[in-house]
Amino acid sequence: MFMEFNNDTPIFMQIADQIEDAILAGLFPEETQIPSTTEISVNYKLNPATALKGMNLLVDQGIIYKKRGLGMFVAEGAAARLKEKRKSQYFDNYVKRSIDEAKRLKITQNELIEMIQRGYEE
Numbered sequence: 001m002f003m004e005f006n007n008d009t010p011i012f013m014q015i016a017d018q019i020e021d022a023i024l025a026g027l028f029p030e031e032t033q034i035p036s037t038t039e040i041s042v043n044y045k046l047n048p049a050t051a052l053k054g055m056n057l058l059v060d061q062g063i064i065y066k067k068r069g070l071g072m073f074v075a076e077g078a079a080a081r082l083k084e085k086r087k088s089q090y091f092d093n094y095v096k097r098s099i100d101e102a103k104r105l106k107i108t109q110n111e112l113i114e115m116i117q118r119g120y121e122e
Contacts, residue, residue, distance in 0.1 A: 015040060015054030020063065020082050028074050034064060036071050061085075 007014065022028050035043075037051040044051075055072055058064045063078045102112045 011046065012050050012053035012057070015051055016057040019055070019058060020086075023063065023074055023078055024082055024086070026079075030074050030076050030078055032074055033070070034072050034074060 009017075019028070019034060022034075028034050037048050037055060040046065040051040040054075041048040055064065059066065059072075061081070062075055063082060064072045065075050066072055099112070107115075
């Protein structure tokens with residue numbers, strides 16, 4: 001995991017994002033244990049409460065769960081849920097904005113599709 005401490009994103013959110021990225025990349029398969037709050041806080045010299053706050057975001061979303069006395073584990077179906085969540089965010093943050101800008105520039109739907117296809121070919 002890589003933390004950008006001078007980034008505007010709160011550290012606890014960076015922790016959650018990094019764990020999500022690792023799950024999506026297959027580094028933490030479903031039903032496997034993830035690093036503990038202690039490990040994260042020691043490795044990155046963070047307050048354990050900050051690490052826990054990031055993990056609790058994922059617990060609340062059903063991405064990870066706690067096994068009492070053992071630690072945190074990746075939930076079944078977590079990768080699929082994360083993929084759908086990220087697709088939705090991608091649409092809202094990029095696609096929708098791109099379409100709005102294309103409309104302002106009078107770019108037709110076909111022209112926009114051609115641009116996207118060209119981007120995939122490059």
